[in-house]
Amino acid sequence: MKRLVIISVGLLCVVSSVVVSAGAAESGEALVPKEKTVLFNGKDFAGWKLFVPDPSHDVAQTWSVKDGILCCEGRPAGYMRTETAYADYHLHVEWRWPGQPGNNGVLIHNSGPDKVWPKSLECQLQSGSAGDFWVIGGVETAQHAQGGPRVSGRRTRKLHDSSEKPPGEWNAYDIIAKDDWVVVLVNGVLQNVATQCSERSGRVCLQSEGAAIEYRNVYLEPVQ
DSSP: OHHHHHHHHHHHHHHHOOOOOSSSSOTTTTTTTSSSSSSSOOOSSSSSEEEEEEESSGGTEEEEETTEEEEOOSSSSSEEEESOOEESEEEEEEEESSSOOOOOOOEEEESOOOOSEEEHHHHEOOOTTTTTTEEETTTOOOHHHHHHTEEETTOOOOSSSSOOOOTTEEEEEEEEEEEEEEEEETTEEEEEEOOOOEEEEEEEEEEESSSOOEEEEEEOOOOO
């Protein structure tokens, strides 16, 4: 995994020849991981807040933990988010579709009040589109602002054809956030790069957005 981080950071320079500063990001009160930080412990929701817009809804009907796996039913729309904001990290998330593939996402650099949809940069998990970026709530990136053939509305499409595995198999998302850069790899394939991101830190969210999805091995590592 450390080798993957080194390769990914190196790819930043290849993509646009901009040198990323090794100095600390201006992350305010955000935590910069110094060692591997497990976000989902495989047992409960310690360290997370579960959000749906209807306060009367039983969140246990949407999220549960079974045999060390985080299960999300996909309805209603909402998310679970870390209670802590983070900056300058390598986020690893594994996911699979237990049934019919659909839509979901990993939100990073989340801030502000809980709502649908919260201020964040979405790393898309929609089946066939994992690796797309969506800007939400005023977040901006250079690639989205410049437009072009990969940009449509709030979406910046991934760089390559889908590198996702068949439904039912586990996929790996590796999201590297450093200063104002964000790089995403899907199953080891570089799928997108965002530069000049308007947000450099924030909470991490796992969405509930329409289809049942399962997560495991959710953790942060330092960017090396």
